[in-house]
Each structure stands twice: as C-alpha cells, then as structure tokens.
Amino acid sequence: xxxxxxxxxxxxxxxxxRLALRKRGQFVQPLAFFAIVTTLFPLSISxxxxxxxxxxxxxxxxxxxxxxxxxxxxxxRDDAHDGxxxxxxxxxxxxxxLVFAKTTxxxxxxxxxxxxxxxxxxxxxxxxxxxxxxxxxxxALGTLVLSLIGAIGAALTLGVRRSGVLLTLLTLPxxxxxxxxxxxxxxxxIRGVSFAAPLYLLSAMAVLGVTLAPLAASAAVxxxxx
Amino acid sequence: MSEFLYMGGYAAFVxxxxxxxxxxxVLNVIWARRSLARARADARRRLLRGGATx
Amino acid sequence: xxxxxxxRLASPPHVYALASRLTPWFAWAAAALIVAGLYGGLxxxxxxxxxxDDFRIIYVHAPSAWMSLMVYVTMAVAAAVGLIWRMKVxxxxxxxxxxxxxxxxIAALATGSLWxxxxxxxxxxxxxxxxxxxxxxxxFLGYMALRSAIDDLQRADRASALLAVVGVVNVPIIHxxxxxxxxxxxxxxxxxxxxxxxxxxxxxxxxxxxxxxxLLFVYLLLVRLRGEILRRExxxxxIREALADE
Numbered sequence: 001x002x003x004x005x006x007x008x009x010x011x012x013x014x015x016x017x018r019l020a021l022r023k024r025g026q027f028v029q030p031l032a033f034f035a036i037v038t039t040l041f042p043l044s045i046s047x048x049x050x051x052x053x054x055x056x057x058x059x060x061x062x063x064x065x066x067x068x069x070x071x072x073x074x075x076x077r078d079d080a081h082d083g084x085x086x087x088x089x090x091x092x093x094x095x096x097x098l099v100f101a102k103t104t105x106x107x108x109x110x111x112x113x114x115x116x117x118x119x120x121x122x123x124x125x126x127x128x129x130x131x132x133x134x135x136x137x138x139x140a141l142g143t144l145v146l147s148l149i150g151a152i153g154a155a156l157t158l159g160v161r162r163s164g165v166l167l168t169l170l171t172l173p174x175x176x177x178x179x180x181x182x183x184x185x186x187x188x189x190i191r192g193v194s195f196a197a198p199l200y201l202l203s204a205m206a207v208l209g210v211t212l213a214p215l216a217a218s219a220a221v222x223x224x225x226x
Numbered sequence: 227m228s229e230f231l232y233m234g235g236y237a238a239f240v241x242x243x244x245x246x247x248x249x250x251x252v253l254n255v256i257w258a259r260r261s262l263a264r265a266r267a268d269a270r271r272r273l274l275r276g277g278a279t280x
Numbered sequence: 281x282x283x284x285x286x287x288r289l290a291s292p293p294h295v296y297a298l299a300s301r302l303t304p305w306f307a308w309a310a311a312a313l314i315v316a317g318l319y320g321g322l323x324x325x326x327x328x329x330x331x332x333d334d335f336r337i338i339y340v341h342a343p344s345a346w347m348s349l350m351v352y353v354t355m356a357v358a359a360a361v362g363l364i365w366r367m368k369v370x371x372x373x374x375x376x377x378x379x380x381x382x383x384x385x386i387a388a389l390a391t392g393s394l395w396x397x398x399x400x401x402x403x404x405x406x407x408x409x410x411x412x413x414x415x416x417x418x419x420f421l422g423y424m425a426l427r428s429a430i431d432d433l434q435r436a437d438r439a440s441a442l443l444a445v446v447g448v449v450n451v452p453i454i455h456x457x458x459x460x461x462x463x464x465x466x467x468x469x470x471x472x473x474x475x476x477x478x479x480x481x482x483x484x485x486x487x488x489x490x491x492x493x494x495l496l497f498v499y500l501l502l503v504r505l506r507g508e509i510l511r512r513e514x515x516x517x518x519i520r521e522a523l524a525d526e
Binding site for chain 2: 322323327332333334337340379383384386390391395397398496500506507510511513520523
C-alpha cells in the first residue's frame with residue numbers, strides 16, 4: 001500500500017512539528033534573538049517613541065529576517081545527520097513534497113511565532129494599535145517566502161562546516177525583494193495608509209516561492225547527498 | 227594637454243575612475259594567466275606521478 | 281546532424297584546443313577596441329552640456345556594469361547547461377566567470393560612486409542601479425563562497441550551479457523591486473545625461489567600449505576555461521599531448 005505524495009508530506013509535517021516540540025529550546029532561540037535585537041535599536045539610537053516609530057518597520061523586518069535565518073540552519077541538519085534525509089531521497093516519494101512539508105514546518109515553528117511576537121516589539125517602538133495587522137500579516141507572509149528561499153540555501157550548504165554565516169550570505173541577497181515590499185507594507189500601516197499594494201506583491205512572491213522553491217530545494221538536497 | 231588633464235574641473239573623479247577600471251582589467255588578465263599556468267603545472271605534476279586523478 | 285557541434289563542445293580536449301587557438305584573436309581585438317574607445321571617449325567626444333567632462337566616466341562605468349550583468353548571465357547559463365546535460369566543460373566555464381564578474385561589479389560600483397560624487401555631494405546615494413549592482417556583487421560573492429566551502433569539486437560544481445540558476449531568476453525580481461523602492465523615496469539618479477539623445481560622437485565610443493569589454497570577457501573566459509578544464513580532467517592521454525604542444 002503506497003502513500004500518496006500529499007499524505008507523505010502531511011506525515012512529515014506532523015513528524016517535524018512533534019520533534020520540534022520535544023526540543024522546545026531550539027525554537028525559542030529565534031524569538032529571543034528577535035527580542036534582543038529589537039531592544040538594541042532604542043538603546044543605540046534614542047528612547048523617543050516618535051523617532052523610533054520612523055524606523056520601526058525597518059527594525060522589525062531586519063530582526064525578523066535575521067531571526068528566521070538563524071533557525072534555517074537546523075532545517076535539514078538533524079535529518080541529514082542520521083541518514084533520514086537520504087532515506088527520503090531514496091524512498092521513491094516525491095522529494096519536492098517532502099521538502100515543502102519540512103519548509104512549512106519550519107515556517108510554522110519560526111515565522112508564525114515571530115509574526116505574532118512582532119506586534120509587541122512594535123508597540124515598544126511606538127507603533128499604534130491600528131497598525132498591528134500591518135505587522136502580523138506581512139511578516140507572516142515574508143517569513144514564509146524566506147523559509148522557502150532559505151531551504152534552498154540550507155540544502156546547498158549541507159555538511160559544510162559552520163554553514164550558518166554562509167547560509168545567511170547566500171539567502172539574504174535573494175530575500176531583499178521580500179524585505180523591500182514587506183517593510184514598505186508595515187511602514188504604510190504605521191502611517192495609517194492602505195498597505196494593499198506591497199501586500200499583493202508580497203503575496204505574489206509567496207505564490208511564486210511556494211511553486212518553485214521546493215523544486216529547487218529538492219534538487220539541492222540531491223546534489224548535496226551525492 | 228593640461229586642459230585635457232584638467233577635465234573641466236572633474237579631474238579628481240574622471241581620472242581615478244579610468245585608473246581603477248584599468249587596474250581591474252590588468253589584474254584580471256594577470257589572474258587569468260596565472261590561474262592557467264598553475265593548472266598546467268598541476269597537470270604536469272599529476273602526469274609525472276603517472277595517472278591524472280584530480 | 282546539426283547537434284554535432286554541440287556535442288563536440290562537450291568534449292574537453294576539443295574545447296581546450298579551440299580555446300587555445302581563439303585566445304590571441306580575442307586578446308588583440310579587445311586591446312585594439314579599448315584603445316579606440318578610450319581615444320574616442322576622452323578626446324573626440326564633446327563635453328555634456330549639463331555634466332561637462334564628468335560624464336566621460338560613462339565610458340568605463342557602463343562597460344563595467346554591462347560586464348557584471350553579462351558575466352552573471354553567462355555564468356548562470358553555463359551552470360544550467362552543466363546541470364541539465366552534466367557537462368564538465370560547462371561547469372568549468374561557470375567557474376571561470378565568477379572572479380571576472382565580481383571584480384567588474386566592484387569597478388561598476390566604484391566608478392558609479394565617483395560619477396555621482398559631483399552631483400550628489402556624497403559618494404553614495406542609494407541610486408537604484410547602484411544598489412542593484414551591489415546586490416549582484418553579493419550574489420557573486422555568495423557563489424564564490426559556496427564553491428570554496430565545498431571540498432569535492434564535482435559537488436561544488438553542481439551546488440554552485442544551482443545557486444547561479446536560482447540567482448539569475450531572482451535578478452530581474454531584485455532589480456524591479458529596487459526600482460520600485462527607489463521610486464517611493466525619490467533618490468536622484470545621475471546616470472542620465474543632459475541631452476535627451478546622445479549624439480554620435482558621444483555614442484560611438486560608448487558602443488566601442490561595450491564591444492571591447494565583451495571581447496575582453498571572452499578572452500579572459502577562454503584563458504581561465506583552459507585551466508578549469510585541466511583541473512577537471514581524469515584521463516591523461518590528451519593532456520600530455522596538449523601540454524607538450526604549448
């Protein structure tokens with residue numbers, strides 16, 4: 001009895017989520033990092049909320065991107081280490097779907113919590129309540145795209161010693177459009193203006209990412225396992 | 227001649243630009259030739275050892 | 281039948297010999313055009329009515345920027361060919377491109393910055409084209425970093441090839457998002473000249489320089505390609521003959 005690709009993907013997603021819940025510490029780290037980094041800016045610039053509000057969007061987005069990147073290193077690492085990843089590749093199941101499932105798990109464990117936490121940091125930076133949806137939705141979408149793109153880099157750098165910085169170097173240039181549109185959306189929201197335009201562009205990127213990135217990432221996994 | 231060098235007052239921007247680009251062109255030529263020479267030397271060494279597994 | 285030339289391009293000894301024969305032609309052609317272009321741009325072209333002689337930087341800036349983009353696309357195409365058809369020669373070509381592309385991207389950034397200095401009053405103004413060049417530099421550096429991080433040459437070839445293909449797909453996206461970002465914040469661009477169209481005396485040296493740098497790139501690629509082919513070759517026989525001939 002063979003499992004359909006979708007069913008296999010759902011199993012992997014559930015498995016990754018369950019494993020992560022056992023290693024809770026690992027997934028709290030990006031959130032702590034995010035909190036610390038957003039604190040650095042008032043300390044290094046000024047406690048005046050009016051000034052902080054000007055840069056709040058940039059601060060939130062850069063911190064969220066970096067925190068999300070931190071966790072990407074672990075996307076494939078454990079499975080590559082104990083041979084599970086090789087089993088996936090040899091299993092005859094669609095590696096693309098499996099990679100997509102792992103990426104989704106990563107986003108649910110890192111990106112979504114970041115998106116939910118960001119409003120708190122936002123308020124600390126002087127962002128008005130009405131702007132909070134403008135923080136949550138774009139950051140949730142943006143971290144999804146980042147997880148998708150980052151999965152490619154994570155797969156390419158499998159087994160490379162101290163791949164963390166290299167992974168960041170590879171992923172950030174590709175993630176700059178996400179940053180541009182996402183930060184613009186949040187900034188418009190903070191100013192009380194409609195942020196639909198950049199949000200649509202961000203959504204388009206997410207659609208593109210969801211369809212293409214897992215293909216590239218699974219090809220990268222195969223290259224790294226050779 | 228001095229008017230040519232003066233570049234209408236922009237000499238401090240024009241000449242460094244040309245100099246820098248020229249330096250990069252020359253460096254590229256040097257690096258390319260050196261990379262080929264090194265590869266040839268390595269290949270010769272491999273041949274001497276009998277067998278050319280890189 | 282039409283595919284034999286393509287299949288011959290997959291043969292390392294054939295490409296090595298071809299590259300050796302073509303190298304001097306491209307070297308001399310590039311040198312001649314560079315001299316002609318420099319003379320035309322520095323001496324023959326009249327000063328711009330708005331920027332005076334400052335605009336002459338275009339004769340080194342535009343070719344450098346053109347180089348950076350052309351080299352990246354060439355690298356990505358070679359990488360794609362190498363991945364799809366598993367051609368070592370294609371991977372050798374992609375590897376040859378990286379250092380060339382990165383250095384000319386730096387040239388484009390530096391000359392662009394110097395060009396803008398007079399107009400902006402500062403050395404950097406987040407002009408959208410320069411920002412795109414900067415991101416392109418990061419893409420080149422990332423490619424080179426990935427290559428050097430992987431020890432196995434074959435795996436390094438294939439991993440960096442995938443990265444190059446993903447990068448080239450992103451380049452238009454990055455470029456347009458930077459343009460969009462810039463249009464919101466109204467940073468002035470100096471890359472345009474005073475006149476609405478360039479007169480022939482200004483345009484011709486520019487075209488000559490663009491052609492010259494293209495030929496220069498082919499020359500540099502051919503030289504590096506030979507070395508990269510040698511690095512990837514396992515059978516000794518043709519190498520012995522090829523090295524003996526030189």
